[in-house]
Amino acid sequence: MRHDHIISAKQLSRGDIETVLDRAADIAADPGAFADRHSDTLLGLLFFEPSTRTKMSFTTAMKRLGGDIVDMGSVESSSVKKGESLADTVRVVEGYTDALVLRHPMEGSAKMASEFVDVPLVNAGDGAGQHPTQTLLDLYTIRENAGFDDLTIGIMGDLKYGRTVHSLAHALTTVDASQHFISPESLQLPRSVRYDLHEAGAGVREHTELDEILPELDVLYVTRIQAERFPDESEYREVAGQYQIDAATLEAAKDDLTVMHPLPRVDEIAHDVDETTHAQYFQQAHNGVPVRMALLDLMLGGGQ
Ligand code: NCD
Numbered sequence: 001m002r003h004d005h006i007i008s009a010k011q012l013s014r015g016d017i018e019t020v021l022d023r024a025a026d027i028a029a030d031p032g033a034f035a036d037r038h039s040d041t042l043l044g045l046l047f048f049e050p051s052t053r054t055k056m057s058f059t060t061a062m063k064r065l066g067g068d069i070v071d072m073g074s075v076e077s078s079s080v081k082k083g084e085s086l087a088d089t090v091r092v093v094e095g096y097t098d099a100l101v102l103r104h105p106m107e108g109s110a111k112m113a114s115e116f117v118d119v120p121l122v123n124a125g126d127g128a129g130q131h132p133t134q135t136l137l138d139l140y141t142i143r144e145n146a147g148f149d150d151l152t153i154g155i156m157g158d159l160k161y162g163r164t165v166h167s168l169a170h171a172l173t174t175v176d177a178s179q180h181f182i183s184p185e186s187l188q189l190p191r192s193v194r195y196d197l198h199e200a201g202a203g204v205r206e207h208t209e210l211d212e213i214l215p216e217l218d219v220l221y222v223t224r225i226q227a228e229r230f231p232d233e234s235e236y237r238e239v240a241g242q243y244q245i246d247a248a249t250l251e252a253a254k255d256d257l258t259v260m261h262p263l264p265r266v267d268e269i270a271h272d273v274d275e276t277t278h279a280q281y282f283q284q285a286h287n288g289v290p291v292r293m294a295l296l297d298l299m300l301g302g303g304q
Helices: 014-029 053-064 086-093 109-114 132-145 163-175 191-199 233-239 281-286 288-299
Strands: 042-047 068-071 099-104 121-126 152-156 178-182 205-207 219-222 258-260
Touching (some): 042 086, 086 109, 109 121, 121 132, 132 163, 132 258, 132 288
Parallel strands (some): 152 219, 178 205
């Protein structure tokens, strides 16, 4: 995987996924063994949109590998404010760093930016497009909790604008998961994602009610309604507050159902779910560190 840009989950084969997840498991088992692995490496962080987990876990991952980060900081304090183009920004910052992580509100921005640089570039979310490193940590969490064999997963919430969903749905076709998509009609999967899933041989089974499918699920992946991507606020208000779960909802589920969420949550998962054995979303967020360490290690040629 050396020097590959990571732009979309579509580029990850089952073999690539297993390689990253196995390396992440090795790291989680013995983090000290990887502590000085990339002590000369500087990772450039370019976040044009808010982030807590992705940015902080990439930072933690790079530091835990012995390296360091160089952070553009907020858009407000950067030359973007002066009208600098994304292409120019990445061409400059690649001269300071060994790899780049980019989050940007425009779909397709990571692909475009990657064409201007020679160092590896990782897409940390491009608008409503893709978020492949979230997918890797999601898959790690799924593999740990439910395994990939005979996996039945429900993905619920904002399937239209949720980039974590678009990436995850595609990656799940590599493990032949049975996927169920639960959302209001107005937030169903976009046509392009549907087409890709169809091309990959996956059936798209859609539901407007969770209870139609909940008892069959091994994993329920809940997502936030992406308020910031709605062109019209009244459209958002129509769907906000729908598709919430609480501990009572989960009484109809399998005892070993795993509940996941990329976070941040707003009100999709009531706090009483946190105390149940189903809740894995905080562990899922923690898994971002070993998984991003593994990805950086492999991208930067570790152990090869
Ligand atoms: C997600 C994102 O940014 O797409 N957050 C994350 O990276 N964990 C999900 C979201 O914002 O709802």
